[in-house]
Amino acid sequence: MRFKPSRRDLLVLSGGIVCSAISQRTKAQTKPKVAALFAGRIDDSGFMEAGYRGLMAARDKLGVEVVWQDQIKPERDLLAAALRDLAKTGAAMVIAHGGQNNEAAKLVAAEFPQTRFVVTQGNVTTTNLASYEVLQEESAFLAGALAAWMTKTGVVGHMSGIRVVPGLKGRAAYANGVAYANPAVRLLTNFSGHQDDNALSKRVASAMIAAKADIIFTMLNAGRAGAIDACREGGAKQIGNVRDWAAAIPDVFVASAVADSGIALLRAVEDLVSGAAKTNAIEKIGLNRPDAVRLTMAAAVDDDLRRKIEALATDIQSGKVDVSTTWSGEEFPNPA
Known part of the structure; x- marks a missing residue:
């Protein structure tokens, strides 16, 4: 259930009895409670919804009780306040979905040493905090290579919203995939500042199409619809991310860099329930788990x-091809 604490709730919760150790607390609960924080909307058709679906899968498959909060502005103090509220529900594990929670989770985990904390797509650890990361950079690298091999204009695009670490790594991997496949292809890349603004995403995509981009990789959430409209109007194609957009909208999407962050959330809860919950560790999930990370392709992509x-993909898994997550270069500005 969505958790929205009242003043009375917080007073009651603050007076609860805390078990002496994390392991004792987890074992005492036959069906442990798991709390999750989603900074955006859980119906955004993107990253937040994937995480929410992972939480629901944990509830349905593992029998855990779940509570959550969503639509919290991605600022450290606001995220920290929401995490505190969730920790006070008595949850055995609090999951902060998305790397924008790194600082807030580390801060709040120190305040609740008997509670396990997890950041999905994060890179922070402490004695009661772990990160679970779906390696979207691996499918993004494949997306870049495909875009470079498919482009007819020699120009491809990338669009994202806020500058969180996973988004920057995904952009870098895409850019490096483009360069790997064809160094002569020009890349237009933009971070607009908003994941959910359709009017803005349509302007950015339209401007890229006007600059000759014929394939655009979109790392957006609810704002993806604007880019879809721009591609339809401008005759461009798109590569999606998170879920299989090539199957959902094949007239626009030639591929999708699937990186199901919900798998990270589900894995964290599986570890909790099995008694193997991680601390001081970062669990990485990549192309070796195609249910989580893969590049799907539409029928328009030929067999060759x-x-x-x-x-x-095989060379990436074997280590023959390195997926770099660093990139520097000129960015495409937001249009007026």
Whole structure:
């Protein structure tokens, strides 16, 4: 259930009895409670919804009780306040969905040493805090290679919203995938500042199309619809992320860099229930788990390209091809 604490709730919760150790607390609960924080909307058709679906899968498959909060502005103090509220529900584990929670989770985990904390797509750890990361950079690298092999104009695009670490890593991997496949292809890349603004995403995509981009990789949430409209109007194609957009909207999407962050959330709860919950560790989930990370392709992608992508994916898993998550270069500005 969505948790929205009242003043009375907080007074009652603050007076609760805390078990002496995390392991004792977890074992005492036959169906442990798991709390989750989603900074955006849980119906955004993107990253937040994937996490929410992971929470629901944990509830349905593992029998845990769940509570959550969503639509919290991604600022450290606001995120920290929401995490405190969730910790006070008596949850055995509090999951902060998204790397924007790194600082807030580390701060609040120190205040609740008997509670396990997890950041999905994070890179922070402490004695009661772990991160679970779906390696979206691996499918993003494949997306970049496919875009470079498919473009007819020699120009491809990338669009995202806020500058969180996973988004920057995904952009870098895409850019490096483009360069790996064809160094002559030009990349237009933009962080607009908003994941959910459709009017803005349509302007950015339209401007990229006007600059000759014929394939655009979108790392957006609810704001993806604006880019879809721009691609339809401008005759461009798109590569999605998070879920399989190529299956959902094949007239626009030639592929999708699937990186199901909900799998990270589900894995964290599986570890809790099995008694193997991690601390001081970062659990990485990549192409070795195709249910979580893969590049899906629409029927428009021919068999030769499919084989090239499959071979590249194998080389990434074996370590033959390195997926770099650093990139520097000129960015495409927000249009007026």
